[in-house]
Amino acid sequence: MNSINLIESFSEFKEVKNIDRATLMTIIEDVFRNMLIKKYGTDENFDIIVNPDRGDIEIWQNREIVDDEFAEDSFDYDAGKHISLAEARKIESDVELGEEITTPVKLLDFGRRAVLAVRQNLVSRILDLEKDIIYKKYTEKIGEIVTGEVYQIWKKELLILDEDGNELILPKSEQIPSDFFKKGETIRAVVQKVEMKNNTPVIVLSRTSPVFLERLFDLEVPEVFDGLITIKKIVREPGERAKVAVESY
Numbered sequence: 001m002n003s004i005n006l007i008e009s010f011s012e013f014k015e016v017k018n019i020d021r022a023t024l025m026t027i028i029e030d031v032f033r034n035m036l037i038k039k040y041g042t043d044e045n046f047d048i049i050v051n052p053d054r055g056d057i058e059i060w061q062n063r064e065i066v067d068d069e070f071a072e073d074s075f076d077y078d079a080g081k082h083i084s085l086a087e088a089r090k091i092e093s094d095v096e097l098g099e100e101i102t103t104p105v106k107l108l109d110f111g112r113r114a115v116l117a118v119r120q121n122l123v124s125r126i127l128d129l130e131k132d133i134i135y136k137k138y139t140e141k142i143g144e145i146v147t148g149e150v151y152q153i154w155k156k157e158l159l160i161l162d163e164d165g166n167e168l169i170l171p172k173s174e175q176i177p178s179d180f181f182k183k184g185e186t187i188r189a190v191v192q193k194v195e196m197k198n199n200t201p202v203i204v205l206s207r208t209s210p211v212f213l214e215r216l217f218d219l220e221v222p223e224v225f226d227g228l229i230t231i232k233k234i235v236r237e238p239g240e241r242a243k244v245a246v247e248s249y
Contacts, residue, residue, distance in 0.1 A: 025050045040080035059105040135201040138194045145215045150185045174206035
């Protein structure tokens with residue numbers, strides 16, 4: 001059941017790293033159910049099967065078989081829920097009145113414009129959810145050390161990519177004066193703050209924050225990691241000197 005650019009959409013979604021498969025399939029199904037409701041007024045008698053591995057979607061319509069006279073004259077006849085016996089027997093010759101017949105729904109029958117609107121809606125829903133997940137993930141990581149790869153070097157900041165390809169920013173003001181990084185180099189920094197700008201999460205890192213030095217002690221000094229020594233206060237001039245007040249147990 002291919003349609004205009006739909007396969008490309010699924011290919012994009014399969015590369016999404018921050019959204020689990022169950023959530024992705026639920027969103028895709030929800031978008032197509034909204035399309036069915038707009039066309040038929042209901043989605044109750046439709047089955048939707050999402051095949052993310054193959055990159056397609058199947059929609060099946062379940063209709064009750066009614067006699068031809070009911071289909072022609074009754075005000076209660078609903079083409080979305082009913083089908084005449086004559087029409088049903090063109091599909092399956094041995095069906096009878098009162099039975100249910102299931103037929104595939106072709107996406108192209110909705111029209112090119114509707115299919116493109118569905119695709120745009122899918123892309124928008126997925127991207128918005130992914131941004132929200134990234135925002136929540138890094139909000140919980142504020143004050144923690146993360147590792148990434150230098151992707152772009154600009155005058156006022158560095159663009160860092162984490163292991164999932166998410167973009168992180170290390171401003172010049174948050175770099176140690178002696179820092180010198182090359183593209184592709186691995187870098188460690190602490191997550192300082194996370195903001196939403198123009199519906200996009202902006203994750204700001206720091207290497208000058210006292211918290212960065214404190215987290216390094218946690219990672220590198222076994223006694224601190226084990227809680228035998230507690231860091232009480234850190235004062236530092238990044239790249240020059242640092243004073244660490246500790247308490248020993």
